[in-house]
Amino acid sequence: MKEYFIQNAQDYVGQTVTLKGWAYSFRKGGKIWFLQLRDGTGIMQCVVTKFDADEASFELKNVITQESSVIVTGEIKAEPRSPGGYEMLAAKVELVSLADEYPISKKDHGTDFLMDNRHLWLRSKRQHAIMRIRHTIVKAIRDFFDDREFTLIDTPIFQQAATEGTATLFSTDYFGEKAYLTQSGQLYGEAGAAAFGKIYCFGPTFRAEKSRTRRHLTEFWMVEPEMAYYDLDMNMDLAEEFVSYIVAQVLEHRQPELQTLDRDISKLEAVQAPFPRISYTDAVKVLTENGVEFKWGADFGATDETIISNQFDRPVMVHRYPSAIKAFYMKRDPEDDKQAMALDMLAPEGYGEIIGGSQREDDIEALIRRIKEDGATEEDYAWYLDLRRYGSFPHSGFGLGLERVVAWICGLKHIRETIPFPRTINRLNP
Template identity: 55%
Template sequence: MKTTISEVHKYVDQEVTIGAWLANKRSSGKIAFLQLRDGTGFIQGVVVKAEVDEDVFTKAKSITQETSMFVTGTIRKDERSAFGYELAVANVEIIHESVDYPITPKEHGTEFLMDHRHLWLRSKRQHAVMKIRNEIIRATYEFFNSNGFTKVDPPILTGSAPEGTTELFATKYFDEDAYLSQSGQLYMEAAAMALGKVFSFGPTFRAEKSKTRRHLIEFWMIEPEMAFYQFEDNLKVQEEYVSFIVQAVLDNCSLELQTLGRDTTKLEKIVAPFPRISYDDAIKFLHDKGFTDIQWGDDFGAPHETAIAENYEMPVFITHYPTKIKPFYMQPAADRDDVVLCADLIAPEGYGEIIGGSERIHDNQLLQKRLEEHGLTSDAYKWYNELRQYGSVPHSGFGLGLERTVAWISGVDHVRETIPFPRLLNRLYP
């Protein structure tokens, strides 16, 4: 019976064959222990010299790291293993021998591992991070599909920029200028006017020359947009969505979280509703904490966000930022025009902003005024303006950065480990 490691629980005390690679091995005279992986998981194969043919034991002791093979044996329960099962090996059939595999069990530097990212992905730690990433994606689709959202795919090549052109990758679109998208938001607003509640999930690009552990040049965004939803409605969806994906990872990735050494008691506290602090109060809080470098009207940096987050055990909304430091499309507060109806959701434990969202301007004249103030009067925004001319309604949305969210939930230090092939300021290989 051919099966996979993730399915062995169905075949206890039965003989199975698994296609696998050798992740590691050790032997103690008459027993060889093979750490096997097949993409679905990891299992220990035990080869006892007295229970197999001599050539099988000899082969098991000489197999090199990352050699591919078919391994046949009996599945047994193993209470000592976090996985819960082991394979009593009866036969090994080599498919391809791996020679001088570069990533050995010893310590390697980060740059070496990044140069070999195509192989580093095979490690147990990276496997766990990718599985958690996949679960967050799966849960994202479940959440939005079960709540009446329609998936819409905005273009990656655009003729305009939602948040200015200073951090965009420019290219030529035949005989006109184009940019790699930094957000699908403007297009999702159009989709919301047609379909009510929509979400997108796709790659975005920022030509930001940053080397921090929170930044990537190419990353993935989940961007919902909702017609007839105002500021408070928007926050409610955000906290329910984040609570949902955290619970999904706790339910379905317990082994991966254990592999990463994640303190799950911290994740178990992530339940909506989330605390909030206004920008005004955040400035006062930071001053009280000794951050005299920041003044009202300044944007928060990583140290400021971390200081605020440390005051809470759950993600915290920072709301009502100054109008002048936010994009042109955000709706001003009803009682003061110097702040807008927006919020950044800051993850606990120093992981920074994972969501940025706002109520969008729905008045055509105000939007036109904001476009002019930002020098965005070209024909490229004509279609966006027209959304307010034909049946405009209050609407809101947000964007969640997948990689920062994976980093936070997984407990890994750097976002470069949360995407299969990271694009960094100094890295376009592999």
């Protein structure tokens, strides 16, 4: 059976087709009514008149409600007066199911109300645009790595130990044993890199931090590539190529959606490699020059990140952070032990950190020393240390937070709109 979708309307001009969807909105007149039909791919204006449609179809105007499911058959025409440029002259409108009074009207609603109705809110134009851009970003991520000799290695969500030791994790009972929901797949990714050379994992990540800001979710998606024989510079080369590719793909495939969101396209078009790279030490100078009192050794706060990223029109990579504020597995700078071979990528326009990564420590003695400094034991990291014991190798990787990238590319004020069903400190439902 032939299926017809609204997004392909230009191919149907002059044809009589059947569209299946929901009544997004309508205007009712005495002898004519307009039905905006939503089918998940787009919105089609259907014109139902007393003369062109059968009587039962026309009289539906007296009963149909917003979001009722309907099947409409009619001829597609190019029509400049229609919002989408095309419209259907309906011959038949079949009511599949009459909807109860729909909670979401076209007027303003508060975010909390909309989030309580997130399962319905997803039907709206704006949310539709965001989710389709998210989809394109996910596809770009997979295509990018799949086209560059990376192998997908899925890493476990239940983990026995924290990856970085600092963050608060969700714990759960695992048949009498304590297990944590993953904070990162990286350690497993390193095992993958030793087996396959270049790998990536891409899945949900959990943080139990009681963060309450527009940049935080308790459950979010992270993609983490890990590359054998990559040093910090190669890591940064890959990261900038990766992010420029994602932005380019969205610009190529999602112009209407960006327009729906009123996104300033020129800001995205500026995102071209190479990205500026500055050391942590230079970033501190930038802060000092901007009147911020900042001591070398501290971590950047949200406003510090904004000041740094505002110096540039594209993402900036800050590298060589103080080792004291970075994780134990990051390689130390051979030229200065106080610095770790870490990199953070800060998105423009104040969207903050979208990538965190590093060259990994490949010296087993240095690694053991740091594990002990953190109060852990060699046994805790037995299998991880094996990776250094059996053919240690220089390697690097990074993690990119999907939702922050979606928020940035879509120009959203809050990260909670970037994922279909956000999980935040105060939201577990719907």
